[in-house]
Amino acid sequence: MRGRVLSIALLITGLMGSKSVADQRPNILFAIADDWGRHASAYTKIDGKGTVNDVLQTPNFDALANSGVLFRNAFVNAPSCTPCRSSLLSGQHFWRTGRAAILQGAVWDQSILTWPLLLKESGYHIGFTFKVWSPGEPRDAPYGGSAHAYRQAGGSFNSFSQTATKLVRGGKSVEEAKQMLLREVSGNFQAFLAGNPKDSPFAYWFGPTNVHRKWIQGSGSELWNIDPDDLQGKMPPFLPDVPEVRQDLADYFGEIQAFDMALGLLVDELKRAGVFEDTIIVVSGDHGAPGFPHGKCNLYDFGTRVPLVFAGPGITGGRVVDDFVTLPDLAPTFLEAGQVAVPGEMTAQSLWPVLQSGREGLVDENRTQVFIGRERHVARARAGHLPYPQRAIRTDDYLFVINFRPDRYPLGDHYRLDTEDPPTMEEMTNNTFCTLPDEDAGATKAWLVAHREDPRWSSLFNHAYGKRPREELFDLKKDPHQMRNVAADPSYQEVAAELRQRLFDELIHTGDPRLANDGEFFETPPMAGPLQ
Numbered sequence: 001m002r003g004r005v006l007s008i009a010l011l012i013t014g015l016m017g018s019k020s021v022a023d024q025r026p027n028i029l030f031a032i033a034d035d036w037g038r039h040a041s042a043y044t045k046i047d048g049k050g051t052v053n054d055v056l057q058t059p060n061f062d063a064l065a066n067s068g069v070l071f072r073n074a075f076v077n078a079p080s081c082t083p084c085r086s087s088l089l090s091g092q093h094f095w096r097t098g099r100a101a102i103l104q105g106a107v108w109d110q111s112i113l114t115w116p117l118l119l120k121e122s123g124y125h126i127g128f129t130f131k132v133w134s135p136g137e138p139r140d141a142p143y144g145g146s147a148h149a150y151r152q153a154g155g156s157f158n159s160f161s162q163t164a165t166k167l168v169r170g171g172k173s174v175e176e177a178k179q180m181l182l183r184e185v186s187g188n189f190q191a192f193l194a195g196n197p198k199d200s201p202f203a204y205w206f207g208p209t210n211v212h213r214k215w216i217q218g219s220g221s222e223l224w225n226i227d228p229d230d231l232q233g234k235m236p237p238f239l240p241d242v243p244e245v246r247q248d249l250a251d252y253f254g255e256i257q258a259f260d261m262a263l264g265l266l267v268d269e270l271k272r273a274g275v276f277e278d279t280i281i282v283v284s285g286d287h288g289a290p291g292f293p294h295g296k297c298n299l300y301d302f303g304t305r306v307p308l309v310f311a312g313p314g315i316t317g318g319r320v321v322d323d324f325v326t327l328p329d330l331a332p333t334f335l336e337a338g339q340v341a342v343p344g345e346m347t348a349q350s351l352w353p354v355l356q357s358g359r360e361g362l363v364d365e366n367r368t369q370v371f372i373g374r375e376r377h378v379a380r381a382r383a384g385h386l387p388y389p390q391r392a393i394r395t396d397d398y399l400f401v402i403n404f405r406p407d408r409y410p411l412g413d414h415y416r417l418d419t420e421d422p423p424t425m426e427e428m429t430n431n432t433f434c435t436l437p438d439e440d441a442g443a444t445k446a447w448l449v450a451h452r453e454d455p456r457w458s459s460l461f462n463h464a465y466g467k468r469p470r471e472e473l474f475d476l477k478k479d480p481h482q483m484r485n486v487a488a489d490p491s492y493q494e495v496a497a498e499l500r501q502r503l504f505d506e507l508i509h510t511g512d513p514r515l516a517n518d519g520e521f522f523e524t525p526p527m528a529g530p531l532q
Contacts, residue, residue, distance in 0.1 A: 025338050026313050027279040028119075028203040029266060030330070033259045034081065034131060034212040035296060036285025038305040040256070042070055046320050055230045056253050060264035061309065064281055067318065068311025069355055074325045075370045075394060079287035079296055079303040080377045082106045084327065085133045088286075089114040089142040091331025091346035095373060095512045101522075102376040102387070105531045106136035113343045114142040115331040119203050122340045125196040128205035129188040130158060143205065150195070153187025160210040160258045161219035161251070174223055178261070185262045189269050201278075201338070206266060211255040213290045213440050214430065217247065220254035236302065236481045238294045238464065240448060240457060248443040252289055280312035280337055284327065291442025293464035297377050297411060299392045299401050300482045304372050315355045323354050323367035324394070347510050369395045371506050375514075375522050377438045378412075385529050387522055388438065389514055393503040399482055400499035401472040404519060411465055412437040417449070425450055436465055471496065 040058040042065040044051070077087040078094040078101075086100035087093060090112050094100075099107040120126045127150050132143045139145065156163045160181060167177035189204065196202055220226040228246035235241040239249070263283060270276040285306040289295040294302035308325060311317060314337070328348035335342050336350050354363045362368070372394060376387035388411075389404040403410070416423050416435050423434040428446035432439075439445055452461035463483070473487040473496050486492045507514070513521035521527060 025124075025201040027201050027275055028124075028334055028337065029206070029270065029279050029281045030204070030334075031206040031259075031263055031266065031281075031283045033256070033285045034207065034209040035287065035290045036211045036256055036259065036307065037288035037295065037302060038074075038285075038307050039253065039289075040065075040260075040307050042066075042309075043307070046070070046072060050234060052231055052234050052236070052249060052253075054234060055226050055250065057257060058260040060260050060267065061283055061307065064263075064267075064283060064309045064311040065320075068281070068309050068315055069317060070320045071308040071310075071325050072320055072322050073370075073396075074284065074306050074308035074327070075304045075372060076287045076306055077326050077328050077370075077372060078374050079298060079372070080374055081286055082133065082136050083374065084286045086142070088327045088330060089116065089133060091115065091328050091335075091342070091348040093328065093347050093371065093373075093510050093512070095375070095507075095514060096345075096347065096510060099526065100136060102527060103135060104376065104378045105526055107526075108133070108136060108138060108141035110141065112142070113345070115334045115340075116143045116148075116203060116205070118335060118340050118343075119338045120144065122338055123200050124338060125198070125200050125202040126204075127192040127195065127202070128207060129185075129192070130155065131207040131209050132205055150188045150192040151184075152191050154184040157181045157184050157258075157262065158209045160208075160255060161216040161223060164223055165216045165219055168222070178223070178258075181258075182262060182265055185265050186269055189266055193269070193273050193275075203334070203338075206262070208259060208262065210258055211252070211285070213442050215251050215255050217251060217443060220247070220250035220252070224254040224257050226250045226253055226257075236294070237483050238300075238302070238460065238481060239292060239444065240451075240460065242447065244447045245444045248447075249289075249292070252292075278313060280310065280315070282308075282310050282330065284308045284330075286327075290440035291445045293439075293444070293448065293460070294482070296440060297374065297438045299372050299374065299390050300399070301394075302481075304394070310351070310355055314352075316358045319358075319360045321354055321360060322362045322396075323364050324370045324396075325351065325354075325367065326370045326372075369393055369502065371503065373512075373514075376528065378433070385531070387528060389519060389522060391503060391507060391512070391514065393499050393506070395499070397476055398495060398499060399472075399474045399476060400487075400496065400503060402500075402503065403468050403470055403472065404514060406468060406470045408467070409436075409465065410468055411439045414465070417452075423449075439465075471500075473499070 040061045041056050042062040044053045076084045078084045080103050082103040083094040083101050086097040098109045116126050127148045129150050132140045164177040228250040231246040288303040294300040329351050332342040332350040357363045373391040392401040425446045427434040432441040451457040471487040472485045474482040
């Protein structure tokens with residue numbers, strides 16, 4: 001490992017000759033959007049037309065993809081905000097991070113090493129704007145807490161559509177409203193750059209939450225001219241192809257376009273400061289869409305597959321690669337870029353061999369699978385606050401999922417649905433906890449729940465919210481949207497056995513507590529039960 005770190009350092013040194021010997025390490029700009037799944041116009045170019053991505057325009061992400069490395073197969077380790085970020089920051093599977101492996105009730109173990117604080121100890125100027133690690137205590141602990149926060153210019157960008165819509169209805173033009181919010185992005189980044197008096201290398205984390213619900217209904221059309229009707233006939237089979245759902249998805253895409261515009265401003269600030277050529281830029285999301293079937297809190301691709309691009313010094317750009325990558329891989333990658341030894345406890349692998357290569361397609365023949373899972377997301381009011389434990393292996397051909405507690409509902413209990421006081425459409429649109437609490441509130445969730453007894457949609461409701469068998473297996477060549485479970489099909493038993501073995505080998509090798517004593521660690525307080 002030491003020799004490999006040195007080789008990376010020498011490569012970067014050669015590409016950054018304008019810096020002094022003391023400052024040869026690259027800067028790092030990491031932009032991550034909350035709840036942003038694999039949706040960008042760059043993916044339309046490589047996947048082909050005919051999908052929902054057709055309506056998106058992300059020119060700034062696309063520009064980085066053109067000059068850098070675009071990853072076709074990037075996945076999260078957990079499709080839930082806090083555990084995903086725990087794994088990303090620590091470079092370990094989320095199940096190795098103790099109480100940080102859950103969302104509500106998460107507590108950070110200060111003994112776990114993280115790449116931002118290791119870079120800081122090595123001389124990097126670090127800082128962040130908006131969300132890094134939350135909810136959880138202490139807030140943003142893996143990044144050093146509020147001491148490294150920069151939001152002096154404001155935080156209204158996090159409620160982009162809400163604020164912009166209010167400004168427009170108050171008399172501002174759409175463009176004026178956007179620029180007022182985008183000035184916050186520039187101002188916060190400028191403050192961070194100005195706070196680096198020693199001219200040391202820097203690592204900046206930009207983590208807005210605008211792509212997270214809730215956004216204003218109709219904002220995709222009003223602010224971004226995204227026509228929901230352009231999605232008709234292109235919706236994946238797990239989403240009802242009806243006006244209400246198409247509008248909801250268009251509004252979600254509008255928030256993605258807002259994030260992309262902010263990304264462009266960050267790049268402009270790097271150029272204005274004269275450090276663009278010295279900065280590695282990495283852009284991704286922390287899991288899939290909130291409040292949609294198959295999305296956030298699901299191990300299906302719509303919940304776990306994310307955009308990922310790398311651009312900057314030391315990276316052989318202009319390529320699309322097929323290697324399977326998980327977001328924890330960013331930790332050793334960033335550390336090697338900063339010439340910092342990678343801790344032995346990190347289970348992730350550096351991406352530098354892929355980033356340096358001039359090849360497209362599959363670069364590293366060992367990168368043919370990723371491992372995914374989840375435990376507790378939010379408290380379950382009617383089920384003893386228990387988790388829904390899952391682990392999965394995703395390859396190019398298959399997705400294999402273990403549901404360790406198939407007696408539980410995967411997205412929370414169906415309380416109030418069959419009572420004399422069922423939740424209203426307004427409640428289900430705005431209140432996550434009124435029912436099915438492991439799927440965020442929103443218009444799509446509300447519509448599908450409201451139509452659950454309609455014969456046209458009942459099977460889709462049961463597919464999304466009904467109980468699932470212990471094992472799920474999906475043949476991705478025949479079933480790319482993961483709608484038909486073939487785990488019990490006799491013709492797939494050999495495949496299931498192989499994937500099951502590979503999955504459990506990884507869980508055992510990395511010490512997953514879910515396998516010990518029938519999951520006792522995750523099934524007992526404080527990991528389960530009422531919040532403490």
